[in-house]
Amino acid sequence: MSEWPDKWQDLPLAVLDVETTGLDANEDRVTEVAIIRFENGEVVETYGKLVNPGMPIPEESTRITGISDDDVKDAPSFAEIADEVHSRLQGVGIVAYNLSFDRGFLRNELERCDLSWPDEAPTFDPLIFARQFFKDKRRKNLGAICELLGIELKEAHRATNDATVTGHVLYAFADRLPEDLDELMMLQAQWEKIQAQEMAGWRNRGGGDSSMDSLSDAFGGQTIGLGPAYIYGDETDPLRALYKSVPEAND
Numbered sequence: 001m002s003e004w005p006d007k008w009q010d011l012p013l014a015v016l017d018v019e020t021t022g023l024d025a026n027e028d029r030v031t032e033v034a035i036i037r038f039e040n041g042e043v044v045e046t047y048g049k050l051v052n053p054g055m056p057i058p059e060e061s062t063r064i065t066g067i068s069d070d071d072v073k074d075a076p077s078f079a080e081i082a083d084e085v086h087s088r089l090q091g092v093g094i095v096a097y098n099l100s101f102d103r104g105f106l107r108n109e110l111e112r113c114d115l116s117w118p119d120e121a122p123t124f125d126p127l128i129f130a131r132q133f134f135k136d137k138r139r140k141n142l143g144a145i146c147e148l149l150g151i152e153l154k155e156a157h158r159a160t161n162d163a164t165v166t167g168h169v170l171y172a173f174a175d176r177l178p179e180d181l182d183e184l185m186m187l188q189a190q191w192e193k194i195q196a197q198e199m200a201g202w203r204n205r206g207g208g209d210s211s212m213d214s215l216s217d218a219f220g221g222q223t224i225g226l227g228p229a230y231i232y233g234d235e236t237d238p239l240r241a242l243y244k245s246v247p248e249a250n251d
Contacts, residue, residue: 004093004122008181009174011122013038014088016096017163018105019065021053025104029053030078031067033106034159035088038095041171047088048160050075065157082113089118097142097166099125122185125192126169132191133176145169 015036022028037045052075062068096102107117130145146153149172155161
């Protein structure tokens with residue numbers, strides 16, 4: 001990582017969040033994207049766009065995010081903003097809460113436009129850190145962690161707000177993390193691997209489905225099931241739980 005600063009806090013960060021029509025990055029599409037640039041712990045640029053996905057937005061998604069077909073009917077397609085998104089991912093560290101979800105969607109959207117995800121960029125997933133630092137807490141979704149850290153989250157489940165607080169969450173963890181960028185990358189990879197092994201062991205003992213068991217871990221070990229009584233923290237909608245809490249980064 002010789003082209004990057006020695007200390008991760010000296011690295012400009014692009015903090016991401018996407019809202020989507022569903023859970024499948026290959027079939028579903030982005031309805032909103034935000035990229036918040038942080039430098040030295042401060043927001044220096046806020047970029048957020050509604051996106052016309054070119055397909056109907058399911059009722060469940062609208063109920064969770066508030067984004068409807070009417071909201072995006074005059075919005076640009078992703079192809080129209082692809083260069084803007086791509087340019088904001090260059091020469092920065094990339095951050096997202098449950099990174100693999102947002103990365104999967106943006107990678108596919110960019111590739112449809114003959115652009116590439118910056119695989120060389122250092123990446124940070126505060127969800128991995130939250131699992132490590134708050135093992136005794138039942139809920140580890142973004143809202144729950146913000147509450148524990150005293151970070152205000154206004155209008156949750158909208159990309160700009162979620163991305164902004166995700167950046168603040170990462171910096172709030174700074175005094176618990178190594179300063180050296182390479183050391184932090186190695187530590188994050190180790191924690192991610194251990195967490196994946198722990199979840200795999202839980203699945204093997206219980207014989208459960210991997211996606212449901214991952215959700216249970218993200219919700220702090222609660223017993224969960226599909227249907228209107230699906231409980232995930234302060235929410236009662238299953239789609240958003242899947243959107244934000246399936247720990248796909250542990251693949």
